[in-house]
Amino acid sequence: MxxxxxxxxxxxxxxxxxxxxxxxxxxxxALADDVDVKIKGIGDPLESNVRKSLSVAGKHKQPWSPDQIKRLYRLAPKEIKQALQPYGYFNPRISERLKQPGSDSKTWKAKFDIKHGPPTKITKLNIDVRGPGRGLDAVKKALHSTQLAQGKRLIESQYSDTKSALYNAAYNAGYLDAKFSQSAIRVNPKNNTAEIDLVLDTGERYYFGPVTFDQHLLNDKFLHRYVPFKPGQPYDAEQLINLQLALSNTDYFSQIEIQAPRDQATRTPALHRWFYDLLYPPRHPLEPIGELRVPVTVKAKPSKGQSYKISAGYGTDTGPRLGLGVKFPHINRYGHQFRTNLRLSQVQRTLQSAYDIPIGDVTKDKLSFTATISNQDFGDITSTIYGVGATRDTSWALGRKRAYVKFERENYNLGHGNRQSTLLYPGYKITLKKADNLMFTRKGVSLSLDVHGASSALLSTASFVSADFTGHAVLPMTSTTRLVLRTELGAIETNNFNNVPPSQRFFAGGSGSVRGYAYQSISPTNSKNHDIGGRYLASGSIEGDWFFYKKFGVAAFFDAGDVENSISNFSFRKGVGIGFRWGSPVGMVRLDVAHPLNHSSSSVRVDFSLGPDL
CATH class of the missing domain: 1.20.5 (Single alpha-helices involved in coiled-coils or other helix-helix interfaces)
Incomplete structure (x- = not known):
């Protein structure tokens, strides 16, 4: 060649x-996969911040070349100094060493021995608020709660927190033009001192102006009942969020937009002009007077004229179950709604309709008129119930309050031929629920008390007063374990219990009661040994859950309960068992294997249920 x-x-x-x-x-x-970085001489939070700041300790998908590692290593002293400065250390001493991989390794080793040096202390501190908002309680609280103090070490996050607290206190109170005329930290690294100037000028206060609704579905006067503020009140951004949430929680609209443009604020004298000028003479004859009021516009698009809901499930107490519902949210321009629901299972077949009318505080108060047809099993008895009623349903800080009156006709057979009951009874039910997470509860409590009664003097075939109390609690024990407690107490006061229909009696047993026993199988019986319910109920449960992997866990439990017609006859049925738990997106999945400790038709019973713990 x-x-x-x-x-x-x-x-x-x-x-x-x-x-x-x-x-x-x-x-x-030629390529190295990793760098092992050791940091000595400082502890957290300094060490954590230094490590996050070091480029040579950063994560990387592709291998680094030796030149890359050396270049990143040379950046380390500067990055360490910058990472220590927010904590008030501007003169650290740093010793560093980089060791190349040996013949049997692919990992470089970088070691940093750091002494943070003397702290930088605040020698001059000027924090002040100027303007008409200076006297606000929220502003005073922000001033007094600052952790900055003369003679203390400079920590940059404390400066940032104080600055944010002052601004937010003024802005949230309606001082929308608030700004800092002075905001500076001056550090002298030579003598480790710092001077801080932080001065907020609040400017003029803004107020809410008129609220207008851009929609054609509901009466504007009705919608104004959702507005949590009135024109003339100080502007508060949180109140606009409350308005957004209140309207979003209804079924009236599919989209809501709230506009409150500050640049469209107009001045409105709080009093007659001459009197306002007399009290507050303008500093300049041409200076505008009065409150700056921001107009609020709510734009809303209506939701669909009807909505449908389908649900399905399975439980050992109910067997397969199906729910079908339809709701009509736009009956008229005053927020009336109509809904109907069908529930089907082995123990219950119910069709219920309700007409809802917002009343009082429309964000949490409504009046409902209901009609119900139900064929339902209570123990070994099947009842057919026809009823109408009215309920005032009101929410409160921790739950709901319901005052109701019902009129019911019930057909049933307790073993002595067909019977018919007529009841007209008022009642009151209050519920409380608080939890860190309703779907997967680590800590929470729920309580419910329902009291109602009927009188033979008022269209009823029985006279009685009934009270039913239930309580649930979830207590965290460790990061992976919890204690679940449950109790139910019930009592019926009457002079003739035989006239009380099955729907008003108490039963126990099943996955939500005493596990190991069939659903509603714990109760007094008739001459045919049929469970027909009793006057007094007491049950309780204690369960320990251990979640060994994320939301998957196991449980061990002990249940006890009884239903009798006399408290002196109580002989608690007891059950123990183990179970599987899974915190699914729709609630806790429970699969339990329970063993009854007292007489039962089966030595082992499997219970399955799905739903929230509280």
């Missing part, structure tokens, strides 16, 4: 390529 010929050049290129590829294969040390 002749030197300089085209064939010679081609062969040379191929040879060089082969050598290069061979070199890459035979010399894997």
């Amino acid at each position: 002749k030197y300089g010929s085209p064939r010679w050049y081609a062969a040379t290129v191929i040879g060089i390529t082969v050598i290069g590829v061979t070199g890459m294969v035979l010399v894997p040390r």
Whole structure:
């Protein structure tokens, strides 16, 4: 092959390529996968912040070359100094060392021995608020709660927190033009001192102006009942959020937009102009007077004229169950709604309709008129119930309050022929519920008390007063364990219990009561040994859950309960068992294997249920 010929050049290129590829294969040390970074001399939070700031300690998907590692290592002293400055250390002493991998390793080792040096202390501190908002309680609280103090070490986060607290206190109170005329930290690293100036000028206060609704579905006067503020009140951004949430929680609209443009604020004298001028003479004859009021516009698009709901499930107490519902949210321009629901299972077949009218505080108060047809099993008795009623449903800080009156006709057979009951009874039910997470509760409590009664003097075939109390509590024990407690107490006061229909009696047993016993199988019986319910109920449960992997866990439990017609006859049925738990997106899945400790038709019973713990 002749030197300089085209064939010679081609062969040379191929040879060089082969050598290069061979070199890459035979010399894997050209790239390094990782750098082991050791930091000594300082503790958290300093060490954590330093490590996050070090480029040489950063994560990387592709291997680094030796040149890259050396370059990042050279940046370390500067990055360490910058990471210590927010904590008031501007003169650290740093010793560093980088060790290349040995023959049996692919990891570089970088070591940093850090002494943070003397702290920088605040020698001059000027924190002040100027303007008409200076006297606000929220502003005073922000001033007094600052952790900045003369003679203390400078910590940059305390400065930022104080600055944010002052601004938010003024802005949230309606001082929308608030700004800092002075905001500076001056550090002298030579003598480790710092001077701080932080002065907020609140400017003029803004107020809410008129609220207008851009929609054609509901009466504007009705919608104004959702507005949590009145024109003339100080502007508060949180109140606008409350308005947004209140309207979003209804079924009236599919989209809501609230506009409160500050640049469209207009001045409205709080009093007659001459009296306002007398009290507050303008500093300049042409200076505008009065309150700056921001107009609020709510734009809303209506939701669909009807909505449908389908649900399905399974439980050992109820068997397969199906729910169908339809709701009509736009009955008229005053927020009336109509809904109807069908529930089907082995123990209950119910059709219920309700007409809802917002009243009082429309965000949490409504009046409902209901009609119900139900065929339902209570123990071994099947009842057919026809009823109408009215309920005032009101929410409160921790739950709901319901005052109701019902009129019901019930057909049933307790073993002595068909019977019919007529009841007109008022009642009151209050519920409380508070939890860190309703779907997967680590800590929470729920309580419920329902009291109602009927009188033979008022269209009823029985006279009685009934009270039913239930309580649930979830208590965290460790990061992966919890204690679940449950109790129910019930009592019926009457002079003739035989006239009380099955729907008003108490039963126990099943997955939500005493596990190991069939659903509603714990109760007094008739001459045919049928469970017909009793006057007094007491049950309780204690359960320990251990979540061994994320939301998957196991449980061990002990349940006890009884239903009798006399408290002196109580002989608690007891059950123990183990179970499986899974915190699914729709609530806790429970699969329990329970063993009854007292007489039962089966030595082992499997219970399955799905739903929130509270």
